[in-house]
Amino acid sequence: MKQRSKPGEAFSSEEIRCRILEAQTTLFTLAHNLCHEQSAANDLLQETTLHILLNIGQYRESSTFAAWACEIMSNILKNNRRQASRHKRIIQHGYAMHLYDACNTLAEEPAAYNHTTDCESTTTPRRY
Numbered sequence: 569m570k571q572r573s574k575p576g577e578a579f580s581s582e583e584i585r586c587r588i589l590e591a592q593t594t595l596f597t598l599a600h601n602l603c604h605e606q607s608a609a610n611d612l613l614q615e616t617t618l619h620i621l622l623n624i625g626q627y628r629e630s631s632t633f634a635a636w637a638c639e640i641m642s643n644i645l646k647n648n649r650r651q652a653s654r655h656k657r658i659i660q661h662g663y664a665m666h667l668y669d670a671c672n673t674l675a676e677e678p679a680a681y682n683h684t685t686d687c688e689s690t691t692t693p694r695r696y
Contacts, residue, residue, distance in 0.1 A: 579624055588617060591634040598638050602645050616641040 579587075595616060599609035619640050627636055 587633045591637045594634045615644055
């Protein structure tokens with residue numbers, strides 16, 4: 569691959585394609601080791617490739633491209649797991665709040681319910 573003449577010069581589309589293809593084996597191996605499932609590894613690899621293309625301007629030649637791409641993949645996986653955990657907590661919290669509301673409703677019903685029968689309500693109270 570040819571070196572860029574200036575540090576701020578943009579990568580050509582051919583150069584990006586070559587670098588991504590060179591890193592694919594390393595990226596897939598890492599994805600498979602992280603996910604332990606081929607379909608999930610393929611999804612992670614695809615999402616990583618998309619992030620590489622979107623953020624290629626942030627790549628600095630001081631690091632190897634494969635290491636930079638692996639770091640992106642690792643961050644994507646961490647973010648996905650964090651979001652899944654947050655979603656799980658929200659669902660659990662929502663279910664807990666549902667149970668809490670149900671318990672409060674049951675606890676309030678006896679107080680709100682008048683235990684007098686029709687006969688008791690029609691009789692006049694005794695005065696001593």
